[in-house]
């Protein structure tokens with residue numbers, strides 16, 4: 001089995017979403033499920049230039065593929081048996097590094113439009129999503145991030161199977177100090193383990 005990709009999307013190393021991601025990693029490890037923890041801060045990803053070269057390219061390749069590391073990350077979305085995405089909310093949405101990667105996913109939209117069998121034939125897989133926000137109130141805090149994530153993941157035939165929306169986390173240690181938040185992530189990790197075991 002390829003490793004489950006656990007992607008930490010915060011710009012702040014050692015913060016709440018990294019702690020939550022590490023908790024999922026521990027649960028996967030205890031269940032004997034291979035996994036890898038990645039941080040977006042370790043990858044250079046340039047902005048989509050909206051040049052539409054991917055749409056014109058026979059294999060929908062991006063002109064920037066050779067100059068940055070976006071494809072290393074996309075490879076995980078193409079091959080991992082499941083992905084875990086842990087991200088803070090910035091201004092009611094995903095952090096800019098993550099949104100930059102998502103925009104570079106335009107080439108997968110192009111491939112889907114053109115009926116590329118490599119994309120249309122991807123196996124169905126699940127995402128386990130953890131979103132952390134400082135605010136304790138506000139009905140729509142997670143809506144923008146979730147809508148964008150669902151659309152991005154769709155082109156990889158990945159659907160969110162569980163979402164943990166954590167509120168009231170601001171300081172970098174707040175997740176560790178919040179028993180309810182930890183329990184929510186433990187439940188999400190448990191579902192991931194159960195789903196992956198069923199899948200074999």
Ligand SMILES: Cc1cc2nc3c(=O)[nH]c(=O)nc-3n(C[C@H](O)[C@H](O)[C@H](O)COP(=O)(O)O)c2cc1C
Nearest residue numbers: 010015016017088089090091092133134135169170
């Ligand atoms: C640029 C920026 C924008 C933010 N915008 C919001 C927001 O709109 N709503 C909110 O509840 N928290 C917001 N926050 C707070 C973070 O979501 C919160 O501190 C989160 O726990 C950070 O996760 P981390 O420790 O993994 O970086 C923002 C933080 C930053 C740095």
